[in-house]
Amino acid sequence: MSVDLPNNWKPRPYQLEVFEAFRKGTKRAVLLWHRRSGKDDFALHYTACAAMQRKGNYWHMLPQANQSRRAIWDAINPRTGLKRLDEAFPPEIRAFSRSQDMMIGLKNGSTWQLAGSDSFDALVGSPPVGLIFSEYALADPKAWAMLRPILADNGGYAMMISTPRGKNHMYSQYNMAVEDPTWFASRKTALETGVFTQEQLDQEKKELISEFGPEEGMAIFNQEYMTSFDSAISGSYYAAIIDQLESKGQITSVPHDPSLPVTTAWDLGIGDATAIWFYQHVHNEIRVIDYYETSGEGLAYYAKYLKDLPYNYEQHIMPHDIRVRELGTGKSRYEMAQALRISPITIARNMPVDDGINAVRTTLPRMWFDKKKCAVGLEYLRNYHKEYDDVRKCFKNKPYHDFSSHANDAKRMYCVGYNKPVKSKPVSEIMANRQFHGVW
Numbered sequence: 001m002s003v004d005l006p007n008n009w010k011p012r013p014y015q016l017e018v019f020e021a022f023r024k025g026t027k028r029a030v031l032l033w034h035r036r037s038g039k040d041d042f043a044l045h046y047t048a049c050a051a052m053q054r055k056g057n058y059w060h061m062l063p064q065a066n067q068s069r070r071a072i073w074d075a076i077n078p079r080t081g082l083k084r085l086d087e088a089f090p091p092e093i094r095a096f097s098r099s100q101d102m103m104i105g106l107k108n109g110s111t112w113q114l115a116g117s118d119s120f121d122a123l124v125g126s127p128p129v130g131l132i133f134s135e136y137a138l139a140d141p142k143a144w145a146m147l148r149p150i151l152a153d154n155g156g157y158a159m160m161i162s163t164p165r166g167k168n169h170m171y172s173q174y175n176m177a178v179e180d181p182t183w184f185a186s187r188k189t190a191l192e193t194g195v196f197t198q199e200q201l202d203q204e205k206k207e208l209i210s211e212f213g214p215e216e217g218m219a220i221f222n223q224e225y226m227t228s229f230d231s232a233i234s235g236s237y238y239a240a241i242i243d244q245l246e247s248k249g250q251i252t253s254v255p256h257d258p259s260l261p262v263t264t265a266w267d268l269g270i271g272d273a274t275a276i277w278f279y280q281h282v283h284n285e286i287r288v289i290d291y292y293e294t295s296g297e298g299l300a301y302y303a304k305y306l307k308d309l310p311y312n313y314e315q316h317i318m319p320h321d322i323r324v325r326e327l328g329t330g331k332s333r334y335e336m337a338q339a340l341r342i343s344p345i346t347i348a349r350n351m352p353v354d355d356g357i358n359a360v361r362t363t364l365p366r367m368w369f370d371k372k373k374c375a376v377g378l379e380y381l382r383n384y385h386k387e388y389d390d391v392r393k394c395f396k397n398k399p400y401h402d403f404s405s406h407a408n409d410a411k412r413m414y415c416v417g418y419n420k421p422v423k424s425k426p427v428s429e430i431m432a433n434r435q436f437h438g439v440w
Contacts, residue, residue: 009087014188015042021184022046022157029184030136030177031161032170035224037193039161040072043132044088050157051110052093056129058112063138063402065116072114072134073102117143118403129156136160137170140403141379144173164229166239168379171229190225201225211394235386235395237357237408241364242382251378254287254370256280261314262289264306265348265414267406268319268333269295274302275406277377277414278311288369291377293406299333303340316342317417319409320350348417353399356412363415380407 011019015038018029033039040060047058062068075084085104089112095105102114117139127150133139144158151158162170177183190196196204204225209217212234219231233239245251256262260280267275274297278290292305306313322334322345329336337345369378383404386395399405 009041009045011042011045012038012193014186014193017186018042018159018184019046022050026182026184027151027155027157028177028182029157029159029186030170030174031159032164032174032185032187032227033161034188034190034193034195034227035163037188037190037195040134041077041084041088043134043159043161044072044084046159047112047130047132048088048093050130051106051112052108054129055109056111056154056156057126058110058130058132059115059128060112060132060134061115061117061139061143062134063116063140064118068102068114068116073099127154129154131156131158133158133160134162136162136173137165137168138162138383138402141169141376142403163224164227164231165223165233166231166236166382167229168233168382187227189227196225233383233385235388235400236382237384237386237399238360238364239382241361242378245364245367245369250367251369251371251374253372254289254368256289256311257287258310258312262311263314263317263414263418265317265410265417266319267409267413268322269406273403273406275377275410276302277407277410279414279418281420284366286363286367288367288374288377290370290373291407293376299336299340299342303337303342306342315344315346315418315420317346317348317413319413320347322347346417348413351416353412354397356416357399359415360408360411377407377411380404381411384408 014033018031021029031039031042043060047060051058060068060072062071072084076082077084077087080087089104089106093106093108095107097104104112106112117133128147129151131147131151133144136144144160148158150156160170160173164170174185174187177185190201205217205221208221211217212220216234220234222228223231223234242251257280260282263279263281265277265279267273269275273293273295275293276291277288278292280287280289290309294301316337318334318337322337323332325332334345334347337343380403383402384407385400387398387400388394389396399408
């Protein structure tokens with residue numbers, strides 16, 4: 001079966017490979033294509049064809065909802081001077097177009113909508129049959145975990161399209177897709193697609209080095225044009241430190257020791273995610289034994305969650321604004337936490353974010369992370385990065401707020417709020433003993 005839309009669009013050879021794979025029955029794809037390879041244009045045109053063949057709801061998701069309008073809804077193709085959406089969804093197939101919620105209705109009853117993966121939980125009630133994760137390396141990975149069962153149930157398809165951002169969830173997803181015959185995996189560098197000449201690539205590399213310096217400029221070039229996973233996220237605060245911890249064996253199995261108390265450190269969300277790190281202390285070492293994050297729950301939920309864990313709590317470190325009284329109840333969350341027996345509570349010092357980030361940088365080298373229980377938190381630490389100023393072409397001196405922020409705010413609470421060591425055997429000694437006896 002083929003669908004001809006009145007848009008005069010022709011897929012490039014590597015894009016046609018995806019069409020062919022999906023025509024043969026593939027339902028999942030990871031497309032690791034270089035910058036300006038036409039990732040979003042391809043996804044939009046594929047979706048237009050799919051939506052005309054199967055009536056249903058189709059979503060195109062960027063990492064954050066506020067990016068969608070500028071990047072897709074209002075975007076103009078510089079080659080044609082036409083809006084990208086008018087090319088993918090020509091007027092001949094449209095029934096309506098609503099700018100307020102960025103939705104297009106097709107004459108066969110299908111709908112297409114722009115959304116953000118940061119607000120995926122608000123969209124679950126309207127199930128899609130086709131899903132595009134654009135810039136998936138920067139998206140909240142929980143979105144795919146939540147939406148995957150919907151597509152499994154209705155036989156829908158999903159594509160993750162992106163350039164790399166270090167060895168994060170996009171790295172894991174791509175490697176999984178390479179090994180799984182039910183997935184289609186494609187990785188294309190700028191040397192393979194013919195989009196750029198060698199002269200253009202050389203000029204781009206020269207300009208990036210001029211703007212960011214030799215090391216950062218080459219890292220961005222390799223990431224964006226050579227689709228390299230080896231470059232850390234641009235402007236990352238902690239990625240290099242996490243890589244060092246991994247190389248030193250400090251991201252490993254770090255089980256809970258029932259003989260030691262547990263300290264928690266929190267970022268309390270209001271209508272947002274709440275993040276909790278769990279620690280045990282051994283001489284100068286800090287064992288990070290667990291990480292938990294969820295959203296849409298009150299303090300009572302977290303009090304029960306803590307109670308159900310087999311931990312003996314030493315203290316709970318929380319941000320200074322926990323003492324602020326809420327208008328609805330007249331009580332502070334500090335008072336509510338105490339009433340729920342979340343205690344004892346230590347309130348972290350209120351200090352500038354930059355000072356807190358420096359405290360994390362100083363403290364991280366002493367930490368040992370449980371590889372399994374802290375996997376999500378570690379990924380968020382890797383992703384935490386400076387905000388980029390598109391106008392001035394430089395990084396701002398403040399963090400970029402995204403899905404990784406909550407874990408990092410909670411980590412900062414610990415690093416500025418805890419200074420009470422507990423004496424016991426260091427984890428390195430325990431590891432050596434377990435390795436000697438063959439049980440580690």
